[in-house]
Amino acid sequence: MKAGTFAITIEGKEQVVKAGEMVTIPHGAAHSWHIVGKDELHLLTEFRPALHFEEIIETICGLAQAGKMDKKGNPNALQMTVTLNEYPGEFWLEGPPIFAQKLLYSGLGPILKNLLGYKPNYPYSFK
Secondary structure (H helix, E strand, O other), X not given: OOEOEEEEEEOOEEEEEEOXXXXXXXXXXXXXXXXXXXXXXEOOOOOOXXXXXXXXXXXXXXXXXXXXXXXOOOEOHHHHHHHHHHOOOOOOOOOOOHHHHHHHHHHHHHHHHHHHOOOOOOOOOOO
């Protein structure tokens, strides 16, 4: 990590990661993370295989940049349904359970995209 501090929970165990430290997440491990403190976070990530992770993260960052996140920093559930339907099996949210997400994304994602105009990707402006 380049600068800042974040906390990551991997399979229920939380650890704090500071500048200069590194963390590895085992394949398939449930994990979540959040920024700790008020400093700007700069980190370098590597995903193997990366698949479409860059597009997913760019969409989440674009939503945050546009002020379209809730008070906890989570994106709109309908938007994420469309985004995750675009890349089935590549990314799961912390909740609801994965089987419920599979049903939701495969069933509701196309409806939201085709009938309500949600787009799978939300642009991020690199200023």
